[in-house]
Amino acid sequence: MPFPRAKPVDDLYEDIAEYDLVVVPDAPLASALNRRLDRPHLGAFAITPRRLAAGRREEAEDRIAFLELVEETDIDWKRGAYAIGNILQCWEHQGRLDAILDYDAYVDDATRQAVEYIADLETTSSQLTEYRIDDDQDVAVVGYDQLTQLERSILPDEYDTYDTFDDRAFDRPPFHIFDSSTAIVDTVVDAVTRENADDVAVVLDQGSEFSALVESALEAADIPFYGGPGFVDDPDHRAFVQLLRAAHGGTDTRIGEIRPLLARLDSAVDVEHDEKRLYELDDPALDWVVDFCDRISDRTFTEALGSFEGRTGRRLDAFRDELETLGIDDTPATEPAVDRLVFYLQSYEVPVDRENEGVLLADAKSAAYVDRPVVFYLGLDEDWTHSAPRRPWVDRDAQYTRNIQQFQLLLQSGATQYYLVQDANGGSPVTPCLYFEELLDEEFERFSDLDSQTHSRRFDRTGEGFEKRPVDATTTEVSAISQSSLSTYVNSPRDHFFGRLVDGPDKDYFREGNLFHDFAEFYVTHPEFVDEAVIDDAVEHVLDETRPFVRSVDEATRRTKYRAGLETIVAFFEENAPVDGEFLTATSDWGTNAFAERFDRPVDSPVTERWFENDDLGVKGKIDLIHSPSQLVDHKSGRRKSASQIVTNSALDPPSDSPNFQALLYLTHWRSQYPDRELEFTFFHFLETLDDVVAGEADLDDTLTTVSYYPETFEAYVRSEAFFDELVEDGANKCQKTLSQVEYEDYAEVFAETDLPETTDSDELIDSAFGQTLTARMKDCVGDYKYVERGCKQAMRQLTRVRGRAFFEDDLDAFEVFVDERLAELNRRRAGEERFPIDGLGGEPNYRYVDNRDLLLEEDR
Structure with a gap:
């Protein structure tokens, strides 16, 4: 259907100028018509039904009824609010107070009580019910379809109606698409000054992020505004409510959960403590908060408020008045009482005194008309769609008509309209308000499918993006990279970049x-010192150190976990004592050791916690244990991975979906120390057998995963006589049977005739020219038997298993080149020559391994 144009207010005024009374559905429209009144007029001219019946500014009768009900009865607050909402809504749509009683499914004792009390209250609905416009008045009704049944009940027998739309189509302005909500808000604030603020309105969904962003931006720019923040939006009101909730939040309350409160109280602590429990973090900045929470059960709401005021040095008179209005000012601030207060503040809008000047902030779901010359519309997404009440007394078709007409009128408010939107948010398309589907003739899924203009701060990869201004700054080149940084960088360069800039909270698993x-x-260092008593002490120390992160109910489980882990470490070293380290050069201590300090014994073994920084190769890291000149060990508390998973995750071209280069990087460094030696990298997962340790059935082998390095190419390794002998002696049955009947030279000749393909797919190897040549040669030597063909397949599957579970010379050579390329690329980006992209080498990042998800603002790249 066409998008009809809203009739201009001047034209509408010409239509109704001669009437005695004009009934309109929206107060701003009434004000606009009244401002155009050019003749003396006694009494109201243009007015809403409720204001006409009440003779004053209408009040929120649902709140008035609620306050009366909780004061006069002991009814549960939530039941009372539910009953009041149903009664008033049914009254609005059916025209009678007791209409709710016709719907048995919605009638209970609370509803009957509420009907009785509301009947005695002077509400605008009761005044509407009793009021009727005199028949001798010449009455016009503007937007009849937008009036409810109760509002229509005041109309005289005869009146004229005028539509709010005319026959012409609305020339809709284009959507202006921005990369982010902050860019939209910046655009609005840049266009507004103190001088023109009274000419500007901003329409937004008050439940969206735009509400807080616009308010804070206008406040920061010292631009007056009104219509936005409500009673509970006051920073001190919000902080006090959060303090009350934190006081009853239990011992598991985390610092990160109450960080806004702590900031308001000037009690903020470092972000590293965000995941620690409030009651277990020993920090003087938190002493007042902890004391308040400990004493909350002994305080009334007034006493708690007074304590908060004393801490902040600010009076909260409006909040104190509201506590008195609710009749709970001298009530103990128990958890149920706090829950009731929070419910009330979330359910009802407490009136606040406002200075009606400056930018008008209008709620997209409440306003139908905004009388300002310039109107900015922010978002216009699916959250602008009204949720029609699902009640039997509501005519849903009529309600939908009211809602969509309100939307149409709202979009055309003002002389100039600007629709500021996002096409995508967090990588997902933004769905336009669902009313557009009916109003527009076009097919679309997102704003960019419609008439739109894009305003994007793009960065061109040639370096010609933002205007550059020279700054006096130098960047330090990165000469070596750790395995964790490399893995993060390969997954998402921008996540790596933000990881260098943004501090994150401590994690319990890091501390453990x-x-x-x-x-x-x-x-x-001290195996002879560690006995059962030392392990007991160590368990308690780990518990003490991790207690800020751990719920008290989990402490027994954690104690079992820590003991099992420590005992498994002891068992591993008892069976696998490392070498003495005489082959290593001396090294200074790296970092501190909690148990060395606790037991006052130094840790000076050259084989543990060995830091390296190899600038020739561009790699660095810390080796947990050098078990021998040919074996490195890394202690892991996470889940065990197989050798094939470790090799797969070390892939370079293309990288794995979960890149991890630890084994490959450490072996590359160690190869530079021992170039011609076979090496092993062992992951010791000391918590892998936790359940078995508890059951007394643990096997150390289940904690170990070893990846080998062979100082030759893969082809040279599998072509060797030693590998051939391994296939003959340890291969699968048919493989042994086949190869035991041929000479090594017959096997080696296949490699001379045909190239071995680069693959870890056994089927691909079997179907390749190499696979066909091997099978043909073995059949020539042994005979054309079915077991020979099967034996060759088993041999080739063994080849691919070895390829997928170990590293070879060409793997480490390729990794050295890979590191050089990444470092060169990283340093270019650090110098500002090109941008840090979101996508890694493998394309879109694996967001399971992204640390700074909220900072990765995605757009078309």
């Missing part, structure tokens, strides 16, 4: 992992 590593290092 560091303590387990410290214990392993301590045990290697």
